[in-house]
Amino acid sequence: MSSPTKPQGFATRAIHSGRDKSDPHGSLTSPIYMTSTFEFDTAEQGGARFAGEEGGYIYTRLGNPTLNELEQKLAELEGAEACLTVASGMGAISSVFWSFVSPGDEILVDETLYGCTFAFFRHGMERFGITVRHVDMRDPENLTREISDKTRVVYFETPANPNMRIVDIKAISEIAHTKGAKVVVDSTYCTPYLQNPIALGADIVVHSATKYLGGHGDLMAGVILSSTEDMEQIRYVGLKDMTGAVLSPMNAFLITRGLKTLELRMERHCDNAEKIASFLEGNNKVEKVFFPGLPSFDQYELAKTQMRRFGGMIAFELNGGHDAGLKFLNSLELCKIAVSLGDAETLVEHPASMTHSTYEPEERARFGITEGLVRISAGLETADDILADINQALNYS
Secondary structure: OOOOOOOOOOOHHHOOOOOOOOOOOOOOOOOOOOOOOOOOOOOOHHHHHOOOOOOOOOOOOOOHHHHHHHHHHHHHOOOEEEEEEOOOHHHHHHHHHHHOOOOOOOEEEOOOOOHHHHHHHHHHHHHOOOEEEEOOOOOOOHHHHHHOOEEEEEEEEEEOOOOOOOOOOOHHHHHOOOOOOOEEEEEEOHHHOOHHHHHHOOOOOOOOHHHHOOOOOOOOEEEEEEEHHHHHHHHHHHHHHOOEOOOOOOHHHHHHHHHOHHHHHHHHHHHHHHHHHHHOOOOEEEEEEEOOOOOOOOHHHHHHHHOOOOOOEEEEOOOHHHHHHHHHHOOOOEEEOOOOOOOOOOOEOOOOOOOOOOOOHHHHHHOOOOOOEEEEEEEOHHHHHHHHHHHHHHHHH
16 A cells, blocks of 8 residues: 555556545446436525535536546646636636636737637737737746736746747746736646646646547547636636536546546657657758757756656748648658647648638747748657658658
8 A cells, every 4th residue: 555645646646536436336437427417306405506505516517527527637637726627728718818807907928829829819808808918928027027017817838839939937927926917827738747837836727638638639628727716716707607618528538538648648749759859850951940858949948947848749940931841741641731739640730821820920920930830749659650751751842
């Protein structure tokens, strides 16, 4: 028996935490509660639950045992007090922001964001009287100069999609908190296995669980992690009233299953990404590689301080720019031309025409998303096979 004072390892917690052990049939795998509503023993019990005077389930939009198991497990892995699972990564982001901002408030965001996140802020929230301003958060002093008493939330991705920029979570959080602003970090690229923003001072962490947490490209989901107090607001305002972005119990079950192999998968993703990045950096057809694990990467030292390993994502520029990048994609045979990331398959995409096409060309240029940038999500295939496919595609580009 393990010592109760010794913390259990990540894989052990990913497999065993959060389980409701009261199942009368002794099922090793938790059942899926495929129900929209829950019956009450009495009318008084129903009233008490709606009034918040008694615990228990009411309606799956407010909670479900299958979702609850996953939420407890993810909170344990991330080091958060509370977790909420929702229907997509964008459901997570929008549920958070509709919970904490109002007309007249200001949001400061990093210069590089996932395309749909960029569209939500710039083409969505600004329509409702909320100011959104971009700040280059690679240098925390830029935030010191730009933050104001109107700033309610500071938001960034690290590493950023698609160009792998790293933001110093601890430094940015300390600055934001001097103005009482909440810090929200999208940590999708890392998962709780590689990075824990709350331990570094962030208030809220979001993930697209569609990616590594699910891990098999067969579901869509989002995750929010925060304090218990903040989560009450997000669950009962952002999710219940504003977005309704409810995760299905089946998808929650699939993510719970995926988490059992998260450590193993992330190690393989990281191994393969390191090999791909090194190979690309040594190829004379490649102009520049963006990968936090390369000593040549501008923020290599910072990445080492807040990430356990460097993740499974790589971006690079080919000599020849846009046309060479598209020719490279079209020459691939094993690797798949597809958006998303974190799947078993190696996925390759062209951000300027795909995931980040919501930016205007001049905005992409301003925020470091060049027209020739190629993004790779390193899969779980045998590394030599991935490298062979990349090599033959480079020879055609």
